Amino acid sequence: MAELIHLAGNTYYIKMPTNSGIYLNEDKSVYLIDSGANEEDAKKILNVINEQGWSIRAVLLTHAHTDHAGGCKYLTKTTGCKAYASEAERIFVKYPDIEPAVVYGSFPCRDFRGKVMNTPACDVLDIKDCELPKDLEVFSLAGHFVDMIGFKTSDDVYFVADAVIGEEFFKKSPVTYIFDVERQYETLWKINDLQGELCVPSHGAPTRDITNLSNANKKALKEVEMAVLEAINTPKTCEEITEICFNKWSMNTSFVSFVMVSSAVRGQLTYLRHRGEVEYFFEGSRMLWKICE
DSSP: OOEEEEEETTEEEEESSSOEEEEEOTTSEEEEEOOOSSHHHHHHHHHHHHHTTOEEEEEEOSOOOHHHHTTHHHHHHHHOOEEEEOHHHHHHHHSTTHHHHHHHSSSOOHHHHTTSSOOOOOOOEEGGGSOOOTTSEEEEOTTSSTTOEEEEOTTSEEEEETSSOOGGGGSSOSOOOOSOHHHHHHHHHHHTTOOSSEEEESSSOOBSOHHHHHHHHHHHHHHHHHHHHHHTTSOBOHHHHHHHHHHHTTOOOOHHHHHHHHHHHHHHHHHHHHTTSEEEEEETTEEEEEEOO
């Protein structure tokens, strides 16, 4: 179901599993923030917009993940509008095999590529070349992915994409995919200052106090970090650390979940390595991680 909700002034959002933002212009055209996960979602979004007598001026993608960019091709092809994203993220949408390869580590087999991160290729332009109204601001939210961006409307509403997710998503496990843990922490501290009328995460309800949500996300990141450190009290391989994380939070194991969790573990190891807290060594042909002495 796609439900249109008015937030303030000319700012709306479409409530879906991945929320889409709407900024309405005087001529009844809209800037659509994110496009849904697939063609089905895109059709729902377009129906909502058409029911209001609006049209899409441009699709603005916060980042390239499929649940945000999967409907982009359908919307641009159907309406003739153009799509925009940050310079790095647009490449992932234009060449969608790159994104799952980054997470998987090489060209991924169909067991992974066919179920997640299967964005249809779409020609996306650089957000810097988009003629946005002066009162629609773009800001960086890097961390969750390479060069994720957010948007602030003239109604003092911030769309913060996946910089934070709702606390309900941490009930089963604190493990989420983070491309760059260090930059994610920087972004989480940054958005504490975004005290506008409302902040709208892509997964979760709008909030008037982003600080609590930011703190919950920082806490979840820290839980995963501590689990990794606890796991390597005695040296472990990355795969062994991943297994410990699955067992710690009783997560269901599948091809997709194992790839995503092991990627999250590698991200934490990179972060800890750069901080000088962990190091690796080789035991025969096995690479193991341990806490620095």
